[in-house]
Amino acid sequence: MKQRRLGRGVAIVGAGMSKFGAFPGLATRDLFVDAFQELLASVDKGFNPQEIEALYIGNFSSDLFEGQAHTAPIMADWVGLTPRPATRVEGACASSGVALREGLIAIASGLYDIVLVGGIEKMTDLPTSRVTDTLATAADVTYEVPAGFTFPGLYASMATAYMHAYRATPETFMKVGFKNHENGALNAKAQFGQRIADIMEARKASAIRKGRPVPTWSDEMDFLHDDRANPIIAWPMRLYDCSPISDGAAALLLVSEELARQFTDSALHIIGAGQASDGATHDRPTLTGIPAARHAAKMAYEMAGVAPADIQVAEVHDCFTIAEIMATEDLDFFPAGEGWKAAEEGRTARTGDRPINTSGGLKSKGHPVGASGAGQVVEIWKQLRGEAGERQLSGDIRLGLTHNVGGTGQTCAVHIFERR
DSSP: OOOOOOSSOEEEEEEEEOOOBOOTTOOHHHHHHHHHHHHHHHOTTOOOGGGOOEEEEEOSOHHHHTSOOOHHHHHHHHTTOTTSOEEEEOBTBTHHHHHHHHHHHHHHTTSOSEEEEEEEEEOTTSOHHHHHHHHHTTSOTTTTTTTTOOHHHHHHHHHHHHHHHHOOOHHHHHHHHHHHHHHHTTOTTOTTOOOHHHHHHHHHHHHHHTTOOOOOOOSHHHHHTOTTTSOEEETTEEGGGBOOOOEEEEEEEEEEGGGGGGTOSSOEEEEEEEEEEOOOGGGOSOSSSOHHHHHHHHHHHHHHTOOGGGOOEEEOOOSBHHHHHHHHHHTTSSOTTTHHHHHHTTTTSTTSSSOBOTTOHHHHHOOOGGGHHHHHHHHHHHHHTTOOGGGOOSSOOOEEEEEEEETTTTEEEEEEEEEO
């Protein structure tokens, strides 16, 4: 395959996101305004929003979640950017990761100099059963859905295949969720900003208030093994292995590299980008990894001229805990079958040698599907600029990566960022 290079450099000079969670009475446009306002405040030297030339908005299915299609121009209108061209980009849960790539291409081609990339989703207005049905439209509705698969079931199949191949256990997956809740507890924007220990104490306090028997969990793993507190959704995936139903928005300001210093002295340069596609799970030779992620990562590494070992922090698509483990292998952070051991050993914790999902990941931060990819970039923006607060990694962090997956891996977008 031909090695790809950008026609000119592209940098991120501003980033913002709404809080992720459940927000009755708010629409995606309201959440996007929140994200855009935070973006404006993040641009160190300030700028006039009217300089933005185009918008690329990642959104999976506002049509079904909100009954509102044609969302991109609405977002442009609500942040005062009409009549700029506004394009909605749909790639299931990878929608805003793909939108970022489209914005990158638009600037690298020379068509635009300043572009706004966003991600939006409002999921919580529907009951859980309808959310499940809506998400299922990102699977193969001809083969996978009629066979009875939902996304928890599909990723459970990957988990059981991985366990069979490499001898991982359900406890391994629990430890991934535990780690991400530890990180999310330090993120004010996270939907579940609580450690597992905090959740346990809240459950005990609730039992006392209601005059019910107080649970006697000995530790967090005891809690996670409790079928009442952490029920099985699709074995071996339990409730705390699954990302939540979420609302949220994120926004990124992209400019041509030669303009970056007009906005900030601490830009994030997008040095690598890759996107790949694949068929549904029934056509894949293996379920222990996501081939599209491997292809996208290879493209991104080659474009950036870096190796997996050079990446200092990564936000990966942990829609389910098994997905994080597979991602660390698909990105070549660890050999195939070794990702679960790295998770067990604490290597992917904030204090480990390969920190993953310092934001709390989709598991704790939340997963408003169309916004998740852009939300990942917001965390990398903060980490590389030393602005992540209590969850800030130590040392000089200059290289970060995002990995955003759509569906069961039919789409994957990988981006690599550098602070110079």
